[in-house]
Amino acid sequence: MLSRRFASSQIPLRRPRRPPTSSDLHPLPQPRRFTQNSQLLLVARHTPRPQLPYLSQPSFARRPSPLDQNILRLLSTETRTYVKDQAWLAARWTVIGWTFLILSGIIYFGVQIESDERRNPTPDEWSFWTRNYLRGARADKEDRSGYGRVDWARAGDVLLRALERLETGVDAKGVVEPEGGEGILIPDLGKAGFDISAKSWPWRAGYYEVLMLCAEAAEHLEDMVLDTTRHLVYPKEVIVGPSNPDPRPVAAYMGAAPLKENTTRAYDSPESFYMRILTSSGFTTKQRLDAAWKYANWLEYRGLNESAEEMYLWAVDIATSALPEPDNVIDVKSAVLKGSSPASTARARLGPTANLLSATTALAIHRARTGDVASALPILLSVLRARREAPVLPPTPSSTAAQASSDGGSDLDAVVSLITRVLSPPRFPPPPPSGDDTFTRPNAQPGCEESELMLYVGEILFATSPSPSQGLDWTRQAVTIAEANIDAATATNKKVMALSQEQQRKCKSCLRTGVANWETMLEQLSSSSSRSAAREGGRNAGFLEWCGWFGGGGGEKGKTHEELRAGVSAEEMKQIERLKEKVAREAISEDMYKSRGAPGGVWIG
Numbered sequence: 001m002l003s004r005r006f007a008s009s010q011i012p013l014r015r016p017r018r019p020p021t022s023s024d025l026h027p028l029p030q031p032r033r034f035t036q037n038s039q040l041l042l043v044a045r046h047t048p049r050p051q052l053p054y055l056s057q058p059s060f061a062r063r064p065s066p067l068d069q070n071i072l073r074l075l076s077t078e079t080r081t082y083v084k085d086q087a088w089l090a091a092r093w094t095v096i097g098w099t100f101l102i103l104s105g106i107i108y109f110g111v112q113i114e115s116d117e118r119r120n121p122t123p124d125e126w127s128f129w130t131r132n133y134l135r136g137a138r139a140d141k142e143d144r145s146g147y148g149r150v151d152w153a154r155a156g157d158v159l160l161r162a163l164e165r166l167e168t169g170v171d172a173k174g175v176v177e178p179e180g181g182e183g184i185l186i187p188d189l190g191k192a193g194f195d196i197s198a199k200s201w202p203w204r205a206g207y208y209e210v211l212m213l214c215a216e217a218a219e220h221l222e223d224m225v226l227d228t229t230r231h232l233v234y235p236k237e238v239i240v241g242p243s244n245p246d247p248r249p250v251a252a253y254m255g256a257a258p259l260k261e262n263t264t265r266a267y268d269s270p271e272s273f274y275m276r277i278l279t280s281s282g283f284t285t286k287q288r289l290d291a292a293w294k295y296a297n298w299l300e301y302r303g304l305n306e307s308a309e310e311m312y313l314w315a316v317d318i319a320t321s322a323l324p325e326p327d328n329v330i331d332v333k334s335a336v337l338k339g340s341s342p343a344s345t346a347r348a349r350l351g352p353t354a355n356l357l358s359a360t361t362a363l364a365i366h367r368a369r370t371g372d373v374a375s376a377l378p379i380l381l382s383v384l385r386a387r388r389e390a391p392v393l394p395p396t397p398s399s400t401a402a403q404a405s406s407d408g409g410s411d412l413d414a415v416v417s418l419i420t421r422v423l424s425p426p427r428f429p430p431p432p433p434s435g436d437d438t439f440t441r442p443n444a445q446p447g448c449e450e451s452e453l454m455l456y457v458g459e460i461l462f463a464t465s466p467s468p469s470q471g472l473d474w475t476r477q478a479v480t481i482a483e484a485n486i487d488a489a490t491a492t493n494k495k496v497m498a499l500s501q502e503q504q505r506k507c508k509s510c511l512r513t514g515v516a517n518w519e520t521m522l523e524q525l526s527s528s529s530s531r532s533a534a535r536e537g538g539r540n541a542g543f544l545e546w547c548g549w550f551g552g553g554g555g556e557k558g559k560t561h562e563e564l565r566a567g568v569s570a571e572e573m574k575q576i577e578r579l580k581e582k583v584a585r586e587a588i589s590e591d592m593y594k595s596r597g598a599p600g601g602v603w604i605g
Contacts, residue, residue, distance in 0.1 A: 117426045123202035133162035153233040156217035174198045193280025202428040215273035224266040227258040312363040319355040322436040337382040355435035384453045393440040448507040454478035479514035
C-alpha cells in the first residue's frame with residue numbers, strides 16, 4: 001500500500017480524463033480469415049471481411065439494412081444448403097409432373113384403343129403398328145378431330161403403310177404371289193391381287209377394309225398433285241406451268257403454288273385397288289361384288305358409262321359363278337331371271353341367290369339411268385317376281401329360345417352380362433352370310449327390297465308408258481309397303497329393331513323417295529290435265545249428271561271428270577303431306593337418338 005500511494009503521489013497525470021467514445025462501448029468485430037468458415041449471422045451491421053477490389057460487393061454510403069444485407073449475401077456459403085434444397089425440390093417436382101403427364105397420355109391412348117377395338121375391332125394377327133395405322137385411317141375418315149373436312153392425304157399415306165406391311169411386310173406371312181411369285185401386271189391398272197386363301201377370316205376382312213379405304217382415298221385424291229419439294233398435296237388447278245396458263249389462287253395457309261416440274265401424282269389410281277380385290281383369291285363373293293359396284297359407280301361419276309356397263313356385267317358373272325347350273329336360273333345374254341319351274345323348285349340350289357338378285361338389280365338400275373329402259377324394265381320385273389316366289393324361311397327354335405330368355409332374364413343376369421362384356425377382350429365379328437345360298441324371305445310380307453324395285457318400275461312406267469297412271473299406282477303401292485314395314489318395326493321390341501337396322505334404313509330411304517316421286521307425279525298429272533281441259537274448253541256436266549241420275553258411270557252429282565280427278569288429287573296430296581310430316585319426325589328422332597348423327601338428312605319438301 002505504501003508503494004501504491006507513493007506512486008500515485010509522485011507521478012502526476014499528464015492527460016485529462018474524458019468520457020469513453022462509441023468505439024469503446026461498441027468494439028468492432030475482428031475480421032475473419034479467408035480460410036475460416038464459421039457461422040455468421042446475416043443481421044451483422046458491418047462487413048466483417050476486408051473489401052478487396054476484386055472480391056468486394058458494392059458498398060453503400062450509408063450503413064446497409066438487413067434486407068440489403070440479405071440480397072448481398074444471397075449466394076454466400078451460408079445459403080448454399082438452402083439453394084441446394086430448393087433446386088432439388090424443383091427438379092423432383094418437374095420429374096413428377098412430366099411423369100404424370102406422360103403416364104396420363106399413355107392411359108388416354110390405351111383407353112382410346114380399347115374403345116376403338118370394342119366399337120370396331122381389328123385383326124389380332126396383325127402387329128401393333130399395322131392395327132394402329134388402320135385405326136388412324138378410320139379416325140381420319142370419321143373426322144374425329146373436328147376440322148369439318150377429311151384429310152385424305154394423311155389418311156391415304158397411313159393406309160399405304162398398312163397395305164405395305166400386309167402385302168410385303170411383317171404381316172404378309174402366308175400371302176402367295178400369283179404365277180409363281182412374279183405377279184400379274186394389268187395394263188394401266190397396276191398389279192393383280194394375291195392368293196390369301198390360307199389366311200384367317202379376320203385377316204382377310206381387315207385386308208379387304210384397307211384396300212377399300214385405299215380406293216376411297218384414291219378417288220378423293222384423283223385430281224390432286226404432290227409437290228415433291230415440300231411434300232404437300234395441292235389441287236391441279238393451282239399448278240404454275242405452261243399446261244395451266246391461268247392457275248387458281250392458293251390459300252394463304254398453303255404457301256406458294258407448286259411448279260409443274262416439281263409435281264407428281266398424289267396417289268395411285270382407284271382402279272389399282274379395286275382390281276386387286278377382284279383378281280385376288282380368298283375374298284367372298286359379296287366382297288368382290290361390293291368392290292365391283294364401287295368401281296362401276298366411280299366410272300359412272302367419271303362419265304365412262306360403257307366401262308361401268310362392263311363392270312356391272314362382270315358383277316353379274318361373279319354372282320353367277322356360284323350357281324351349279326346358271327342356265328336354269330338366268331338368261332346370260334339379257335340378264336333376265338327365269339321363272340321357277342317344278343323341276344327347279346324341287347332342288348333348292350337351282351334358285352337365284354341373294355348376290356345374283358343384287359347384281360341384276362344394280363345392272364338394271366344402271367341401264368335405266370343411262371336411258372336403256374327397254375332392257376332395264378324386264379330385269380326389274382324378273383327380280384321382283386323372283387323375290388315374291390322365293391320360299392319363306394321358317395323361324396329357327398334357337399332364335400325363339402334366345403328371344404324368350406332375353407325377355408325373361410333378371411336384372412342380376414343383365415348386370416353380370418355387362419360386367420362380362422366389359423372385362424372380356426373384344427372379339428372380331430364372325431363372317432356374314434356369303435350370299436351364295438338360295439334366296440329366302442324372312443316372312444311372307446313384302447319387304448323393303450320389293451318396295452325399292454316397285455319404285456324403279458313406277459318411275460320407268462310413268463316416264464315411258466302411254467298411261468302414266470300405271471306408274472303412279474306402282475309408286476303408291478311402294479310407299480304403302482315401306483310405311484307398313486316402318487310401322488311394324490317401330491311396334492316391335494327394340495332388340496328386334498337393332499337386328500334390322502340396315503333394313504329400316506332402306507325402308508326409310510324408300511319412303512322418302514316414294515313420297516317425293518308420288519308428289520311429283522301428281523303435280524305433273526294435274527298440270528297436264530289442266531292444260532288438256534283448257535285446250536278442249538271444258539266438258540259439259542249435264543250429260544254426266546243425267547247419267548249419274550240413271551245409274552250411269554258419271555260419279556258424284558254435279559261434278560265433271562276433271563273435278564273428280566282434282567278431288568282425288570287433293571286427297572292424295574293431303575296423304576302426301578301427312579307422310580312428309582311422318583318422315584320428318586322419323587328423321588329428327590333418329591338424329592336425336594344417334595350420338596353421331598343419322599345417315600340421312602331431315603326431309604325437306
